[in-house]
Amino acid sequence: MSKALNQIELGTTCIIKETGRTGTLQRIFHYPTKYLVENEEGEFTYYSTHEISFEGYDRLKTSLSIPDIPYEGIGASFARWVPFESESQVEHHFLSSKEIVWDMITSLELYNIWFDGVQRAIADVDSDRYVHKFSFDKLDLKPGSFFKIRPATLAPWFRCRIITVEKEKEFGFDFQMMPFVTEYVSFKLEESKNGVFVICNRYSKGPFSFLALLNWNKSKSKILQKLAEITPTIDLKEDDIAGGDVKGSGEPQLNRDQTVAFVVNKSLDGDNDPLNALPDKVTRGIAKALLVRIKRGSAERPPMPDLSAAAAPVQAPVAAELTQEQTIALVVNKSLDGDNDPLNAIEDKVTRGKAKALLVKIKRGAAERPAMPEMPSSPSSNSSAGSTELTSEQIFAIAVNKAVEGDMEAVNAIDDKVTRGKAKALLVKIKRGTAEAPPMPDLSTPNNEPVISEESETEEQLMERLTAEGLKGNMEEINSLDNKVLRGKIKAAIVKAKRNK
8 A cells, every 4th residue: 555654543453573463553653663562462562664564554675776777878977186196987888799899999090089189090000111100900909009199189199008908808098188198098898787887097197187187077078978879789688699680771782882871861860770780890980970070060961872773782703713913903903994893892801902002002103003814714815814825925916916906905914014115115106107016926826836936035135225225316115114213224324324425
């Protein structure tokens, strides 16, 4: 009943729990509640509320109920400062797995999205290659590794060092956003029944340590809330634990750009399920970063991809027998011809990255277009496919004649740079009318009959011949050389020879 135990009518029958005998309520005392009960023998005894029970009145057992998940995931937080020392802590609950939360926290390239005050983060790798120095793909996530952050102020880049790495348990690093203040930031992960608790501790020591607490209430105490907004959530139910997976809305059938456009449009329409269901954290991070820029007005909403055209998964026309170099050559040639589908369909990230890097070099003029590889499943139909059966002179003649007819693929497919340079130089002379195309070789000669031919020139022989030609004033073949170093050596030799005269 809803009536309180201190408002029970006098004369009500009660049961004494210790003996199981009945009694009659005679009087009620308050603060604390006590009952004067007359038992069957006529004796009067005082009892507390938990020592007797009244018929028709249920006394519910009281207990302290602590929710497993805090309201909106926001846990405890505090910040304190004592002379020359500051400390703060933020706790947040993530409805996700420990693996996903660990990947998000250790993805330093995404810190500019959720970590307050960071404008950009780059790796700091000791490498001879310039592109590897700032690549997070080359950064070893281990104590002693360095990365750089640029704060959202006029301050320069600051170097940070990773201190603690305990997989899926703790990640800590030295952090600096201003010249005189250095903090130690650590993220600890504690798995719960319905997700993961993340505890962020920040500690600073020194005369300027109070600067580490600037904007604490406004922004720094909410960094984990921002991280939770871009972290994929998982509904931890029994069917999911048994092996059920969150299904996307056709993302595996699209390439990365189409997937980003699709989930961004869905999120802007109010449906965040496709975005949260993305398995690739890089694609998911790109999509959420684009969403932030669109909401800020610094980017436009991308067009919705045509799902009818992407209903069937794009298959890369790369045979399984091709090596990595042949695959790169094939997709690069396809991309230069305007077809990027084979490049985007490569599943191996390393191969795809090398192909894109080669594309950039070719467009900048720092590299040459690779020769089209020989497809093992198709019969050879060009001169490069039959290079094992033809001599270098026959290949040279066939390539030049095809180039005169407008087909430059045969010339570009010549592996020997010297032969390819001679072919291009001869093409220039033919177009100017100072030379004629060589006769087409007789391909009807049986393969078993040996064909005697001269070997291609060595680099020293080529330098001697072109130096002599340059002294005569014939610079066409020299200028057509693809090898810049060799071309420079020949011109330097010509200058020296003229000076010695």
